[in-house]
Amino acid sequence: MKEKLGSPWMLGGSAAMKKLQEQARKAAATRATILVQGETGSGKELLAQFIHDHSPRAAGPLVKMNCAAIPESLIESELFGYVKGAFSGATRDHNGKFTQANGDTSRRPDFLQIL
Numbered sequence: 001m002k003e004k005l006g007s008p009w010m011l012g013g014s015a016a017m018k019k020l021q022e023q024a025r026k027a028a029a030t031r032a033t034i035l036v037q038g039e040t041g042s043g044k045e046l047l048a049q050f051i052h053d054h055s056p057r058a059a060g061p062l063v064k065m066n067c068a069a070i071p072e073s074l075i076e077s078e079l080f081g082y083v084k085g086a087f088s089g090a091t092r093d094h095n096g097k098f099t100q101a102n103g104d105t106s107r108r109p110d111f112l113q114i115l
Contacts, residue, residue, distance in 0.1 A: 010043075010050050020047070028054035063101040 010021055027034050028051045036044045036051075045064070052062040070078055077087075081096030 010046060021050070024051050025054050027051060029056070061101060063097050065097050 010017065012018075024047060034048075034051060036048050038044045048064075049062060052058060065078065067075065077094070077096070079096050079098060081094050081099055082090050083093050084090055
């Protein structure tokens with residue numbers, strides 16, 4: 001549907017949805033860090049995509065990570081990356097989510113969605 005419409009979309013015409021979209025557009029225009037919280041299946045990922053697509057950083061990647069699906073012992077490696085041989089099973093270099101989001105771990109990532 002996004003391809004058909006040619007722009008990011010969120011379904012719903014209620015007053016609450018219109019207010020959410022207005023707030024999302026305002027937030028997208030800033031450099032603020034945005035935390036999206038909600039119940040499972042409430043559309044957090046869709047809202048994060050909407051915000052990203054309406055931001056000045058829309059041309060860059062939106063990097064997604066489901067923390068619940070990653071064992072606690074691997075979170076650091078997923079966020080910051082690792083080099084081949086850093087630990088047992090590290091058979092190749094791996095760019096972490098911060099590097100993927102911005103191409104450089106020395107700068108703040110433009111946008112990183114952590115679920």
